[in-house]
Amino acid sequence: MIETRDLTKKYGNFVAIQSIDLKLEKGDLFGFIGPNGAGKTTTMRIIATLLTPSWGEAYVDGYSIYTHAKELRRLVGYMPDTFGVYDDMKVIEYLEFFAAAYRINGPQRRQVCEQMLEVVDLAFKRDAYANTLSHGQNQRLGLARVLLHDPQVLLLDEPLNGLDPRARIEMRNLLKRLGAEGKTIIVSSHILPELADVCNKIGIIHRGELKVNAAVDDVMKQIRQTPVLHVQIRGDVAAAADLLRAEAAVSDVTIDPGLQHLAVTLAAGVEDYSFLSTRLINAGFPLVEFREDQPSLEAAFMMLTKGL
Numbered sequence: 001m002i003e004t005r006d007l008t009k010k011y012g013n014f015v016a017i018q019s020i021d022l023k024l025e026k027g028d029l030f031g032f033i034g035p036n037g038a039g040k041t042t043t044m045r046i047i048a049t050l051l052t053p054s055w056g057e058a059y060v061d062g063y064s065i066y067t068h069a070k071e072l073r074r075l076v077g078y079m080p081d082t083f084g085v086y087d088d089m090k091v092i093e094y095l096e097f098f099a100a101a102y103r104i105n106g107p108q109r110r111q112v113c114e115q116m117l118e119v120v121d122l123a124f125k126r127d128a129y130a131n132t133l134s135h136g137q138n139q140r141l142g143l144a145r146v147l148l149h150d151p152q153v154l155l156l157d158e159p160l161n162g163l164d165p166r167a168r169i170e171m172r173n174l175l176k177r178l179g180a181e182g183k184t185i186i187v188s189s190h191i192l193p194e195l196a197d198v199c200n201k202i203g204i205i206h207r208g209e210l211k212v213n214a215a216v217d218d219v220m221k222q223i224r225q226t227p228v229l230h231v232q233i234r235g236d237v238a239a240a241a242d243l244l245r246a247e248a249a250v251s252d253v254t255i256d257p258g259l260q261h262l263a264v265t266l267a268a269g270v271e272d273y274s275f276l277s278t279r280l281i282n283a284g285f286p287l288v289e290f291r292e293d294q295p296s297l298e299a300a301f302m303m304l305t306k307g308l
Contacts (some may be wrong), residue, residue: 001026001184002047002153007056009042016042017208020056024186024201026152029179031199032188039208040188041081044155047186048078060153077146081158085130085138091117092126095144102149116144120174136167143174154178156187160194172198229264229273232289233280237262240285249273260288 007020017039024030032040045051047058049069058065063072085094095113104112117123120140125133133141139159146154156175160168175198179185189195195202202219204212212219233240237260241253244264252265266273277290 001028002058002060002186004043004047004058005056007043007046007058008054009039009046009051010054015208017046017205020205020210022203022210022213024184026184027179027182028201029175029185029187029199031192031195031202032186032205033190033192033195033202034188034205035190038190038205040205041157042208043205044078044157044186044188048076048155049073050078074149075151076153076155077149077151078155079142079146079157079159081161083142085133085141087129087131089130090127091122091130091133091141094130094141095148098145099148104148112148113144116147119147120144121170134167136163136170139163139167139171140174143171152183154183154185154187156185158188158190160189160191168194227266227270227273228293229262229266229276230289230291230293231262231264231276231280231287232260233262233285233287234260235285240280240283243279243283243285244276247276247279249276 002022002024004020004022007022008018009016020039020043022030032043034040042051046053046065047060049065049072053065060072060075063069063075065072086097089097092110092113095116096109099109099113114123114126117126120143122137122140122144125137130138130141143156143159146156159175160171163171172194175185175187179198179200187195187199199216201215202212203210231240231244237255241255241262244250244253244262249267249270250264251267254263254265255261256263264276273292277287280287280290
């Protein structure tokens with residue numbers, strides 16, 4: 001659905017993005033992660049045909065940004081990180097104004113606008129003036145606007161920025177719902193936890209270069225090569241640690257004596273570690289807890305960007 005090849009943008013000697021290669025399929029929800037100024041907005045604006053690259057190519061559903069920009073724009077909804085609203089317009093009027101720009105005419109226009117307000121849970125504000133909305137409501141209004149022409153691709157630049165915790169949860173749930181409907185979404189953020197439970201693919205960009213570009217499952221596999229078990233027992237923690245250290249499947253054991261807790265690092269390649277619990281029980285150490293640590297996307301981010 002979205003493909004970029006060697007996408008590069010330079011401003012004089014400054015390189016905004018360098019050789020960005022992306023390939024996203026229909027229904028992918030791609031988390032574009034990186035600090036402010038890393039190149040996220042530049043990449044998205046090029047895909048939206050709002051900025052011309054220095055070289056390279058980008059396609060949406062086979063349409064080139066160079067030769068089929070008009071067709072491409074019909075497929076794309078772009079939401080910038082900041083946008084204004086007209087002070088003298090009500091919410092419904094604001095949407096109808098943009099619906100007219102999308103050439104949605106007649107009774108269908110009002111119907112589509114009302115429907116989009118329902119989608120973003122903003123129908124109760126339909127007759128409020130747009131400039132009276134809270135920041136979170138304003139973000140949802142912006143999303144309703146880009147959904148008016150039913151785009152198959154959404155480019156959302158920092159849609160969660162500045163939202164309170166409740167508004168962030170609501171926006172993440174909305175993104176999940178749109179992805180489940182088959183829309184291909186690129187959503188950028190400089191805060192990884194905001195996207196950790198939403199995306200099926202992530203890209204980490206640093207100083208204009210795409211350092212990581214992979215499915216979330218593949219990223220997690222990279223840091224699960226040496227799993228860690230959390231083990232809590234009753235009894236002599238030091239003796240239990242010595243017992244586990246003698247096992248070939250264990251590479252390291254650390255002790256938290258205050259909690260009767262052991263952190264057991266398994267040897268590389270070990271997949272079946274169930275026998276360790278049997279060893280402990282047979283040796284007279286009652287188990288309170290025995291589980292594998294589930295690494296987070298944040299942990300993967302820290303590991304993969306180490307040294308950047």
